[in-house]
Amino acid sequence: MQTKFIFVTGGVMSGLGKGVATSSIAKLLQLADQKVSCVKIDPYLNYDAGTMNPVAHGEVFVTEDGGECDMDIGNYERFLNQNIPKSHNITTAQVYSSVIEAERKGEYLGACVQIIPHVTDEIKNRIKKIAEDEKLDFLTVECGGTVGDIESLPFLEALRQLKVEEGPQGVLFVHVTLAPSLDVVGEQKTKPTQHSVQELRRIGIQPDFLAVRCTLPLEEKTKKKIAMFTNVTPNDVLSCHDAKSIFEVPQMLYDQGIMDSIFTKFGKVGMVNASANWDKWNEITQSMANHEDNKLKIAMVGKYVTLTDSYVSVNHALKHAGAKIGRSVDIDWIDSESILDYNILSKYDGILVPGGFGTRGSEGIINTANFAREKNIPYLGICFGFQLAAIAFGRNVMNLKDANSTEIKANTKNPIIDLLPEQKEISDMGGSLRLGANEIKIKENTNAHKIYSASSINKRHRHRYEMNKKYIPEFEKNGMIFSAESDEGKRMEILEIPSHKFYLGVQFHPEFNSRPGYPEESFAAFVKAASE
Ligand code: GLN
Numbered sequence: 001m002q003t004k005f006i007f008v009t010g011g012v013m014s015g016l017g018k019g020v021a022t023s024s025i026a027k028l029l030q031l032a033d034q035k036v037s038c039v040k041i042d043p044y045l046n047y048d049a050g051t052m053n054p055v056a057h058g059e060v061f062v063t064e065d066g067g068e069c070d071m072d073i074g075n076y077e078r079f080l081n082q083n084i085p086k087s088h089n090i091t092t093a094q095v096y097s098s099v100i101e102a103e104r105k106g107e108y109l110g111a112c113v114q115i116i117p118h119v120t121d122e123i124k125n126r127i128k129k130i131a132e133d134e135k136l137d138f139l140t141v142e143c144g145g146t147v148g149d150i151e152s153l154p155f156l157e158a159l160r161q162l163k164v165e166e167g168p169q170g171v172l173f174v175h176v177t178l179a180p181s182l183d184v185v186g187e188q189k190t191k192p193t194q195h196s197v198q199e200l201r202r203i204g205i206q207p208d209f210l211a212v213r214c215t216l217p218l219e220e221k222t223k224k225k226i227a228m229f230t231n232v233t234p235n236d237v238l239s240c241h242d243a244k245s246i247f248e249v250p251q252m253l254y255d256q257g258i259m260d261s262i263f264t265k266f267g268k269v270g271m272v273n274a275s276a277n278w279d280k281w282n283e284i285t286q287s288m289a290n291h292e293d294n295k296l297k298i299a300m301v302g303k304y305v306t307l308t309d310s311y312v313s314v315n316h317a318l319k320h321a322g323a324k325i326g327r328s329v330d331i332d333w334i335d336s337e338s339i340l341d342y343n344i345l346s347k348y349d350g351i352l353v354p355g356g357f358g359t360r361g362s363e364g365i366i367n368t369a370n371f372a373r374e375k376n377i378p379y380l381g382i383c384f385g386f387q388l389a390a391i392a393f394g395r396n397v398m399n400l401k402d403a404n405s406t407e408i409k410a411n412t413k414n415p416i417i418d419l420l421p422e423q424k425e426i427s428d429m430g431g432s433l434r435l436g437a438n439e440i441k442i443k444e445n446t447n448a449h450k451i452y453s454a455s456s457i458n459k460r461h462r463h464r465y466e467m468n469k470k471y472i473p474e475f476e477k478n479g480m481i482f483s484a485e486s487d488e489g490k491r492m493e494i495l496e497i498p499s500h501k502f503y504l505g506v507q508f509h510p511e512f513n514s515r516p517g518y519p520e521e522s523f524a525a526f527v528k529a530a531s532e
Helices: 018-031 072-080 092-104 115-133 153-166 191-202 220-230 246-255 258-265 275-289 308-324 342-347 362-374 384-396 447-452 469-478 521-530
Strands: 004-010 036-042 089-091 138-143 171-178 209-214 237-241 295-302 328-335 350-353 379-382 403-405 414-419 434-442 456-463 465-467 481-486 491-496 503-506
Touching (some): 018 036, 018 072, 018 138, 018 171, 018 275, 036 115, 072 246, 072 308, 092 115, 115 138, 191 220, 237 246, 246 258, 246 275, 275 308, 295 342, 295 362, 295 521, 308 521, 342 362, 362 379, 379 384, 379 521, 384 414, 384 465, 384 469, 384 491, 384 503, 434 447, 434 491, 447 503, 465 469, 465 491, 469 491, 503 521
Parallel strands (some): 036 138, 295 328, 295 350, 350 379
Antiparallel strands (some): 481 491, 491 503
């Protein structure tokens, strides 16, 4: 079968949950036994998300194949329980780079190179290549930004052309909008949706579905009014009201008949009966929702705490792990720069230090790692949290007062954490860290081995610095063990303190592998220890 495309566009304003709508539709198709995947278009000029500040744009999500992607890719992976390659995050910079490169090679044979057709062709080819290479039944493509943005115009134009080329039964458009009410019981307003659809139609796109964000379920009369102004049937105006969890949105859309409508529009008679898949999914969503009375308190101490989305995969991974043992995880995000008295951390069941970069806030993290060790509070350190836990141990247990990372203090006498040797010649900031999944070997008779029940695992990385092997014998003599390594023993991957209740540092990013119903093992072990 030819791949069918579903294009998701955004209206009114950002932050309405286009990513959730996209993931939910893809999930429904997957639950109906279809082979699906998702693509995110980011119309910005960065080549990828790697150089963007997480506090402004949210977490940089790292794929198996080493892409530094928009955090929506993480949403897709979690909803679909499936890896998404980096080619699925398309940006303006990537498209223009390819076009300019082709022009320099003379591949356009003297033509004047233009946005239409050259840029739009490049966009369409990228989308079609993914569909063909992966032999997909359905591909949902989310276009970032809001209709009316200058940046996204070439992408929307390419999607419009694809509909013409693939025919009406090859492409559907879903437009995500907002129906605000000025107070809780107030009338649901349709004007923003009307204007937004007008803007979309002005550039030649008629939506097939509207996914309307609202606080309370969209009323029938509101659906009818929106339908009248937008040429979308009332049935296909879908209420996306507030839910307890984003994982309830597939069911919400399903209950409004979206699947029958999608299958009918694509020219199929009916949908596949796949109730077994639904049972598993419902079990997972229910396990994620129901433990409000059984809370666990975790302190997440880091640098990018003003926007919780900067650690979105870590937040999710904690919740997956909690759901597995019937606990809700309450996370307090604490700025490592502002802790004056570390005793505030005593009230938590566990302390987690996520990834980070640079000097600011690092002393607070080192003290936090030390506090967790001294007070026997379960500790999970990820990447920066691994590195700074080693430094805390060096300073406080081994008495190396100037122990540090050369990232924080370049000329420190005891560079416990140092630049990866192959990084020494690199000056570019984009795409140049150690990125993506690598094999890690775990030593037997260690906590790490118990946690993973395996001698070899594959985990995603994103770092430039690493544990300096020279210090390891001294560490191990003092009770901190390095229990896993990679690249033939060149790099340390896991540290632990066997005498501690739970003290684990990982150089990799376990959060990117955690999925609802399938928590990543180190998170599961950490949350379990915290709950005891
Ligand atoms: N800044 C550290 C490094 O580059 C840690 C990176 C991270 O936490 N992702 O190695």
